[in-house]
Amino acid sequence: MLENIRIVMINTFHPGNIGAAARALKNMGLSQLWLVDPVEYPHDEAESRAAGAKDLLDSARVVSTVEEAIADCQLVIGTSARQRSFDQPLMDAEQAALMVADEARNGQVAILFGRETMGLTNEEMMLCHRHLFIDANEDYPVLNIAQAIQLVCYELRRASRQIDTLPEPAPYPRQQEMVLFYEHLEKVLRRTRFIIPQHEGRVMDKLRRYFNRTRPEKAELGMLRGILTSVEEVLDTPTTDKH
């Protein structure tokens, strides 16, 4: 189960943090480290701080975009400081870990960590289904990124010991399927003129936030796509045949 969880580090500045993170993962029994556009990598400092976890560094996936890192995932969790004004439900590390451990029995789950200086961007946060915060001292709540990763992996390990008694989790679609759905949805909404070029607003953002929060299961997504297709069929029918 823990092997289905990927820790994604985006734009990491210090290679030492990457090495320390690799060790933190292996110490807790995780194995998937993904690096999105790391600033300096590979680097001796990463190897040095990885200590006995060099194998995790060697098998780390290095990609250019976050989208590549999460395409296969059914659940994406973003880590953030508490005060972010988004609709995605905010959970502490312990609660989030239970949710992750539950779904990781069946599919891939990604947990995103941002830059040392500024965390995740708004766009990256919006790709997430849930936001995770680590309860910390209000006077100094900013943890070193490898330390934050250590805490999250620790909670994941703890959660993994507890989830065996839960019922089978629902089958969720992968992120890539959601991306195709959003493209399909936008195309149809433009055709129905729910989205008009002059007043695009943030309709798609709001819809993505809605679906990220409510999370259609595979079968439900199938129905939604079927609905979109039926609307397209009406749109494609020559006017005299429309009811």
Add this chain to the structure above:
Amino acid sequence: MLENIRIVMINTFHPGNIGAAARALKNMGLSQLWLVDPVEYPHDEAESRAAGAKDLLDSARVVSTVEEAIADCQLVIGTSARQRSFDQPLMDAEQAALMVADEARNGQVAILFGRETMGLTNEEMMLCHRHLFIDANEDYPVLNIAQAIQLVCYELRRASRQIDTLPEPAPYPRQQEMVLFYEHLEKVLRRTRFIIPQHEGRVMDKLRRYFNRTRPEKAELGMLRGILTSVEEVLDTPTTDKH
């Protein structure tokens, strides 16, 4: 309550680990960092890794011996890998944190961390009332020391949120009072010839382990010392007056 907990780092080799530990403490709301005979300190690397926790470094207590660091403490926890052959009860970080948080409402508690290479010595482990282990991957259970400290501080913060409903903790004696008691005990046991020079064995070690595990409260310790004193009075009485 958290301010009554001291994190004690013994013989730390890398100053970077000291700085990272200071940050880990402050992030979780702790403030007492004690350094016993650090190998390289002060050092720029400690300041650098402490980031926004330099104030904790500045107020860190640097001492030469563990005994100095724990003299005022009523509870001393040693961190160790799981397989240590001692009698002190072994608890995971979560359980230990509840015990620490409970007693830190009333007195000082110390948590000892050892050297990067080898942890705590047997002698240091024997000064402890309880041993704490962090559940980790059997294939690679050795955490970086600052990461281990981060996890323990995280559990302490979590425990601090839960202990308000517990009844008042028992009043325990400070380590320094126990040290005086052991000296008194050994003196009397030599006089009664329970300990004889030719066969000293590990009597005092075993007795210390017994008292560390069972932990007499202040009033109970008072009774034990009273018993020792009464024995000494018998020993001091000239032979014709003994019954």
